[in-house]
Amino acid sequence: MFEFNRDTFTEFLAYLADVLGSPSRVAEEVKRNLVATMACKKAVKARDSLTPQEAVRIIDDLRKTRDGEHCPHGRPTMFYLSAAELARKFERSSPL
Secondary structure: OOOOOHHHHHHHHHHHHHHHOOHHHOOHHHHHHHHHHHHHHHOOOOOOOOOHHHHHHHHHHHHHOOOOOEOOOOOEOOOOOOHHHHHHHOOOOOOO
């Protein structure tokens, strides 16, 4: 989830100011990559604990974005597993 508390947001802004200097002189691609990296660092990672409500909110938020199927770096954010494929992964003979 991409949420900041007050201290983290202040730190983020200070980091941006330090790295970017004058935004008008920095190439758009550099700014985009920097923000993409910061977003990925704040993203939910493997083994992070989420409530069912948080998981649903993330999926809803992804559906509202222009390209919710990929992170800012182009990596997939979700994928489909059929029941048969899921059963194979758990070494079951038939789908759930």
